[in-house]
Amino acid sequence: MKNRNIILALVIPAVLSCAAAAPKVIAHRGYWDAPGSAENSIRSLVKADSIGCYGSEFDVWMTKDGQLVIHHDAAINGVSIEGNTADVVRREKLPNGETIPTLDEYLRAAQPLNIRLVLEMKPHDSRSREFAAVKKVLELVKQYGLEERTDYISFSPEAFRNFINLAPKGTKVYYLCKDYIPAQISFMGGAGIDYEMNNMRKHAEWIEQCHDLGLEVNIWTVSDPDNISWCIDHGADYITTNAPELVQKMIVNRPSDQLAAEEEAARKE
Ligand code: MG
Numbered sequence: 119m120k121n122r123n124i125i126l127a128l129v130i131p132a133v134l135s136c137a138a139a140a141p142k143v144i145a146h147r148g149y150w151d152a153p154g155s156a157e158n159s160i161r162s163l164v165k166a167d168s169i170g171c172y173g174s175e176f177d178v179w180m181t182k183d184g185q186l187v188i189h190h191d192a193a194i195n196g197v198s199i200e201g202n203t204a205d206v207v208r209r210e211k212l213p214n215g216e217t218i219p220t221l222d223e224y225l226r227a228a229q230p231l232n233i234r235l236v237l238e239m240k241p242h243d244s245r246s247r248e249f250a251a252v253k254k255v256l257e258l259v260k261q262y263g264l265e266e267r268t269d270y271i272s273f274s275p276e277a278f279r280n281f282i283n284l285a286p287k288g289t290k291v292y293y294l295c296k297d298y299i300p301a302q303i304s305f306m307g308g309a310g311i312d313y314e315m316n317n318m319r320k321h322a323e324w325i326e327q328c329h330d331l332g333l334e335v336n337i338w339t340v341s342d343p344d345n346i347s348w349c350i351d352h353g354a355d356y357i358t359t360n361a362p363e364l365v366q367k368m369i370v371n372r373p374s375d376q377l378a379a380e381e382e383a384a385r386k387e
Contacts, residue, residue, distance in 0.1 A: 139355075141349055141350060141356055142173070143172050144173040144357065145173070145359065146359055150360075160227045167232060171366075173233060175236040179199040180200065180248075181203055183203040188219045188221060188224050194207065237255065239252060239255065251277075270285065270289065275295070282307045292308060293308055315339065322352055335354050336357075337358065340359050
């Protein structure tokens with residue numbers, strides 16, 4: 119018992135220093151591992167909502183003729199999205215049989231759901247095309263009345279800056295590439311960092327730096343128990359994952375010591 123008390127005395131202050139509310143779960147490219155689903159499909163959005171995920175992440179490209187579609191890679195089944203018109207791109211199917219969705223279809227499907235949208239703008243071939251894509255995204259999100267339910271992320275520093283400048287005040291925009299430290303993100307007006315798991319393990323101090331600056335921390339793509347535990351223990355605000363149900367279970371079952379530390383931290387806020 120004495121040893122346990124000594125361990126708790128050592129561990130609780132360390133946990134308290136980064137204790138916050140439990141992380142929120144974001145399904146990476148939707149809940150694509152569910153029956154009948156596929157990455158970036160409408161079904162993956164609906165399934166992520168059905169299990170109570172906080173958010174569903176998805177990727178946006180603009181076709182040659184200016185239509186916005188949802189897909190991760192620059193090409194679908196070998197057909198370049200930026201290099202072809204929408205009527206050509208839209209002949210392509212996802213592995214679950216769905217036609218590659220347009221952003222319009224995706225937002226329409228999202229409207230009656232509760233889930234938050236985490237929209238990733240892919241870096242486009244030219245800055246002017248990417249700028250046009252950002253403007254079209256913002257117009258469409260507004261048209262569907264989803265401005266308060268949509269966050270933006272990008273590896274493109276230009277898209278990051280453009281969303282900050284053009285989206286309504288209070289919109290959350292996160293940067294995906296590790297080349298900006300938290301102070302730079304804060305200076306630019308970003309809501310926080312959305313960085314890869316291994317980079318965050320190398321820079322755990324960024325989490326506290328972000329929180330001190332009023333920024334949030336999202337970590338991707340966190341799908342195995344060891345990394346999920348690390349994110350929970352280190353106070354990540356969001357976990358972007360390919361295994362949303364596992365993350366949800368691990369958050370619910372997190373150690374009682376940590377729950378106590380979180381409650382204590384919440385009391386002090
Ligand atoms: Mg993505």
